[in-house]
Amino acid sequence: MNEQHIDTLLNAMTLEEQVSLLAGASFWMTVPVERLGIPAIKVSDGPNGARGGGSLVGGVKAASFPVAISLASTWNTALVAQVGQALGQEAHSKGARVLLAPTVNLHRSTQNGRNFECYSEDPFLSAQVCVAYIQGVQGEGVGATVKHYVGNESEFERMSISSEIDERALRELYLVPFEAAVKEARTWAVMCAYNKLNGTFASENRRLLTDILKREWGFDGVVMSDWFATHTTVESVNAGLDLEMPGPTKHRGQKLLEAVRAGEVHAETLQDSARRVLRLLTRVGAFERPAPAEEQAIDRPEHRALIRRAGVEGTVLLKNDGVLPLDPKQLKKLALIGPNVQTAQIMGGGSAQVNAHYRVSPYEGIQAQLGEGVELAYEAGCSNHKLLPLLQGQLSAEYFSNRDLSGEAVSGPSVAQAEVMWSTEPAPGVNADSFSARLSTRFTPVEDGEHHFGLVSAGLSRLFVNGQLVVDNWGAWKQGETYFGAGSQEATGTLRLQVGHAYDVTIEYATPAEGVMGLRAVRAGVTLPLGTEHLERAAQLAASCDVALVFVGHNGEWDSEGQDRSHMELVGRQNELIERVASANPNTVVVLQTGSPVSLPWLDKVAGVLQAWYPGQEAGNAIADVLFGAADPSGRLPQTFPVRLEDNAAHAHYPGGNGKVRYGEGLFVGYRHHDTKNIAPLFPFGFGLSYTTFAYGGLRMSAESLQPGDTLTVTLDVTNTGQRAGQEVVQLYVRDERASLPRPEKELKGFCKVDLRPGETKTVTLTLGMRALAYFDDARAAWVAEAGRFEVLVGSSSRDLRARAAFTLQRDWVQPLERSQAAF
Known part of the structure; x- marks a missing residue:
């Protein structure tokens, strides 16, 4: 289906149908328009696997790939593209058309709880890795969703905090991976962050969503909210937020219809968002190929x-x-x-x-x-556990259509381990939003001693051993960080147990009267402390x-x-x-x-x-x-x-x-901080040892003098001087010897991973465009590479530089934002 067909379909839709496309139908599904044959599609987490539509606990099995910081540590974009391709295949096995990945927020600190889910502290490395990942995913006909746009570099108060970021840092660091995802990888979707940027929620920040993303960068895909991150009707639609997730809607639907009829949202704005949703459906093949209804666990050897x-x-x-x-x-x-x-x-x-x-x-x-x-x-x-190790073993389950375990119980499917997250009705006829449960198992300790039992829950819970109340997380429930802030602190209790004796363990649970994201979950742990x-x-x-x-x-x-995290220490x-x-x-x-x-x-x-x-x-x-x-x-x-x-x-x-x-x-x-402030790191950016050794030589540049708009090609020879085959990561940094505005001592602008047999020499070629030399001048709203002398620094880390050469830019190169289409 081409753009003309999309317009034809859009023109055939009623206002109500157009509005219906702009919010999810359920947690993972969009809304269909059956009258016109417009299908719903499923989206799925996440960056290191395709979970499908199940809960975070259990569910259909899926391949688990290395996390993002591990993928970035490969410095191998071809390999990352293969991982993206495999994840696209995994998404297909779950009937998902869109993968909610990659996460490209930067490692601003070591303390971010989601540091593992992001690539790097460096925007260029993050950009190149994310481009490869997106191209791999979308090559399989699955939409990638680059996230979280923008300023989500910590989890502290992430739902409401305002990230106060100056324009230069925003442009030179935090927007760079998103810009590359749009301009180079042509990502099909972007997810807004929970946080505010400079006082305005990302999901209703017109400058972010419309001025920069859609107009300046030319993004033609779907902008979706993070889950439950839509706060308004008129403001979010007018800012450029196309899709509210998850559903059913809280801020669209009838509220949006009334806003359009009142003239608070223009029909053209509504149609643009609906067109983007239809474009996404077209790109993922939803009109031509129906997704399988059943999710599959396909364990592929490859x-x-x-x-x-x-x-x-x-x-x-x-x-x-x-x-x-x-x-x-x-x-x-x-x-x-x-x-x-x-x-x-x-x-x-x-x-x-x-x-x-x-x-x-x-x-x-x-x-x-x-x-x-x-x-x-x-x-x-x-x-090294934070929560007590999970109580293992099969648990029987019975449910009640009330919150006090009264009346007739309904048997449910057994539970594989003592952590359950309910996303649908737990058993036939049991109210999914208001129920209680009793989970039962037997526990046989392998050592004598004072055992510790623990409970966390989104809802109320308590744990009995042989009928004795050991953990009370019901009357003494306290808010904690578990389950995205919807869960409790871990409540604990102790009981001396004897080795070889089997003990009856019973967990009672009741859904919360109110809860963050509607989560319903319980987890029980047990350990004999070391x-x-x-x-x-x-x-x-x-x-x-x-x-x-x-x-x-x-x-x-x-x-x-x-x-x-509050510190950098290994725990325990x-x-x-x-x-x-x-x-x-x-x-x-x-x-x-x-x-x-x-x-x-x-x-x-x-x-x-x-x-x-x-x-x-x-x-x-x-x-x-x-x-x-x-x-x-x-x-x-x-x-x-x-x-x-x-x-x-x-x-x-x-x-x-x-x-x-x-x-x-x-x-x-x-x-950039360590270099500029001359602070020695424990291990520098780009560092890593090998079982062999490498020598650098023969650094050559295509020119020693550049005119604005020129491209510089840098080549050098790398030799494996050891006795084993190995891979070296050649890193190229650029240094502006003198600039009108403060700049880092050097910045990564190129890299290449090269395989070498013992004694083998290969020539590495890296290319620099004008953006590689430029800083962002916020006064002129332009990228500027100033006339003067620059250095290229090549080595195996930011602190191990093996070769360098200088060149001169003869005149200033200035690129205003409205023409900002230069390659990275």
Whole structure:
């Protein structure tokens, strides 16, 4: 269907039908117009998997890919495009036409709870990765939705806070990935952020949605709200918000009809938004190909292989004193220590999570790699949970059509584990909005001791053991950060249990009278806490082994949408565990799994450190591939690791207060801050070690003098000087030696990942346009590259520069915003 057909269809619609297109029908579906054969389409979260229309817990299984910070760590846009293509295929398996991804907000701080879901601190790297991702997704006929537009760099008060961002920082940093998504990738959808920008909600900010996005950049797709982020009728439609999600509508429908009839919204404005929705339906093939009604869990071998490869390429080797890669022939006994050994930490929390087909733990991955030749010994040492570990085992369920568990119970389907999120009626005939439930199971402890039980719930809950009330989250319910702020704090209770005895555990639940986003959920956990004796056991084990591998970090409870972190430390006693193990065995290697930089106070005491992030369902296999040298560690950091929290550029302004967060650091985020202020990082932006070595040489430029509008081509030779095949990431930074306005010391403007066999040399070619030399002059509302001398700096990180050359721009290049179509 072409534009003419869209216009014909639009002209055949009644005003009521046009209005109906501008809000969702349900949580994941748009509204159909059956009279004219206009279908509804399904949208789906999220960036590292296609969950489909199920809840955040359970649901149809899906492939879990590496999270965004891991993908950006690959610095491999061709690989990211393949991941995008696979995610488009995953979306098809769930009957979804639109994927709510990618997330391209910047790593302004290390504390953002959604740091893992975003690519980088650098706008150019974020832009190039997001372009590749979008092109991969949309190449499969699935719409990508770049988000969150704009200024959502923290989760603190995200529903209401105003991000106060100066024009230069907005243009040179935070808008750049969105601009690239529109101009280069031609994304089909954009999602507004929850927050305000400079005092106006993003979803009703006319300057953002119409002036910049639609007019200046020429965006012709759909602008949708984040879920429940539409606040007005007239203001949001007139600002350029096309689609209110989710449905049923709160601010469109009859309210919008009345606004049009009253002349508060022009018919042309309404038609433009309706046309954009029809255009999206056309682009995703909704008119020609009906989506399957049933969601499918298709575990594709090619996706398994791709996830493993992407997980490997995103793993960053931060330190290696020669212990890596491990040689199985030199090992008799290997210690696997830490809370992440037997738990596969594959993704962050929040709307990005999926019900993975499977999860490979580090223990399983290493065991598969080694076979029977090496003895594996395990100790947890300590824990790293935020919520008590989930109570495992099948639970029976019965429901009541009231909130006090009275009357006749209705049996429902059994529950696979003790976390449930209800999005529809829980059992036939039971009111989905007002019900209570009783979940029952039996728990058999494996050790004697004082067990801790915990409950969190969006709604009221309580837990009984053998009929005894142990956790009261009913009469003593307190608001917490769980379930996007709709849930409680974790309520806990203790009870001494005996090993081998089976105990009846009953969880009672009632839906909330009112709730954020209409969420209804409960989660029960149980644990026997680990004490100092477990740290000592871990150290003793390490002393008896050839090498000690310590698997530490966080999980989706700490790295999650809806909450930020207050510090940069590893949680619990993990730092103490590493110190003790390293003291017992000098061949200690730490494998970190976090969604952001953390402090490493023990760095000089260990032999090796790997940053593995959250690499998806193949986590253990990808980590083992790097540890044992089946693959070269070719990941490079997309975010600076500061020595301490106070070294973050945004530290003095984070997270804000009184309804505002001031981006007072301006342009100087990440390495720009460290370079300009001469603050040494723990690990610089772009850093990452390899199992081989590389030499740079022969830097050449296509010209030493440029005229406005010229393009500069930079070439250089890279040689693998080691004994193993490897991949090097060549990074090109640009330095303006003298500018009228303050500028960072240097800025990333090009990169290339190159595969090299031992002794092999390849020539890398990178191209710079005028925008690569320019800053944004807010007084002139224009991009400006000033006449004068520039340097190109080429190296393997922002602090490891191997070659440089200078050139001169003969005259000023000025590009006003209305003509801002230059390539990046």
